[in-house]
Amino acid sequence: MTSRSARVSAERPFYDLHADAYDALVTDSPEPWVEAVHARLAAAGCHRARVLDAGCGTGRHARGLLDRGYHVELLDASPRLLGLAARRCPGSPAHEADLCGFGLAPRFDAVTCRGVLNDLVTDAERDAALASFARVLRPGGLLFLDVREAGASRVRADGTQRRRTVTLDEGATLSFVSRPRWRDGRLLVAETYELSTPDGRVSVHDYDFEMRPWTADEVRERATVAGFDVREMLPGVGRSTPDRLFVVAARSQ
Numbered sequence: 543m544t545s546r547s548a549r550v551s552a553e554r555p556f557y558d559l560h561a562d563a564y565d566a567l568v569t570d571s572p573e574p575w576v577e578a579v580h581a582r583l584a585a586a587g588c589h590r591a592r593v594l595d596a597g598c599g600t601g602r603h604a605r606g607l608l609d610r611g612y613h614v615e616l617l618d619a620s621p622r623l624l625g626l627a628a629r630r631c632p633g634s635p636a637h638e639a640d641l642c643g644f645g646l647a648p649r650f651d652a653v654t655c656r657g658v659l660n661d662l663v664t665d666a667e668r669d670a671a672l673a674s675f676a677r678v679l680r681p682g683g684l685l686f687l688d689v690r691e692a693g694a695s696r697v698r699a700d701g702t703q704r705r706r707t708v709t710l711d712e713g714a715t716l717s718f719v720s721r722p723r724w725r726d727g728r729l730l731v732a733e734t735y736e737l738s739t740p741d742g743r744v745s746v747h748d749y750d751f752e753m754r755p756w757t758a759d760e761v762r763e764r765a766t767v768a769g770f771d772v773r774e775m776l777p778g779v780g781r782s783t784p785d786r787l788f789v790v791a792a793r794s795q
């Protein structure tokens with residue numbers, strides 16, 4: 543059965559209709575994350591590790607890991623984002639699959655999952671994704687997470703409207719407006735996408751997106767239940783806002 547978050551991946555305009563605009567809207571450099579992962583894999587002696595990038599989006603981070611000599615496989619539930627990632631990382635196997643239950647063999651030295659697990663809002667999905675990661679990792683394999691941290695996310699969810707306008711190929715512009723509010727541990731984001739094409743046509747789509755940030759305790763508890771030892775939990779790496787956690791965990795031997 544497809545999870546709720548996988549269905550959202552295939553319908554949220556950010557991940558589907560306007561997937562082509564993803565890289566224009568998300569401009570933070572992938573380098574700090576890639577370097578942080580690379581440093582830890584190198585320290586663990588995993589020089590040509592097999593890495594699964596779970597929730598790879600457009601493959602920005604997968605590309606950086608490929609460039610450092612890793613064998614990277616791509617996984618995402620959004621066909622459009624996965625297609626962009628596959629184009630960016632030719633030769634990398636690409637799996638259109640649900641994080642909450644996918645059937646890959648346990649062949650990976652590492653799983654990376656950046657900015658994804660907030661999209662999983664139910665306890666069942668969170669546990670299922672972590673259990674899937676444990677299943678595909680070899681004993682001692684490393685898990686790298688980036689998640690939204692609940693306390694700081696709550697402070698940022700002040701109902702203020704944020705707008706970003708980007709110019710796309712052939713002169714179209716996309717204006718993305720988001721207004722995040724906080725309710726019962728969830729981030730409720732009212733999104734509006736306004737696409738204007740050079741011939742004067744304008745199309746508008748509204749979408750209500752929901753996320754559930756994590757507390758450090760929750761990360762530790764769920765990861766432990768799934769069979770991981772949490773080794774590091776630091777402020778987000780390479781993030782422009784201080785509302786993320788960078789987590790390194792090892793699959794128990």
Ligand SMILES: C[S@@+](CC[C@H](N)C(=O)[O-])C[C@H]1O[C@@H](n2cnc3c(N)ncnc32)[C@H](O)[C@@H]1O
Nearest residue numbers: 547548551597598599618619620640641656657
């Ligand atoms: C905010 S994006 C992050 C993409 C990329 N990791 C990055 O940092 O740029 C979240 C990604 O998770 C994917 N995703 C969310 N829920 C998923 C699920 N249940 N199964 C597979 N992919 C999922 C979305 O399609 C999207 O590509």
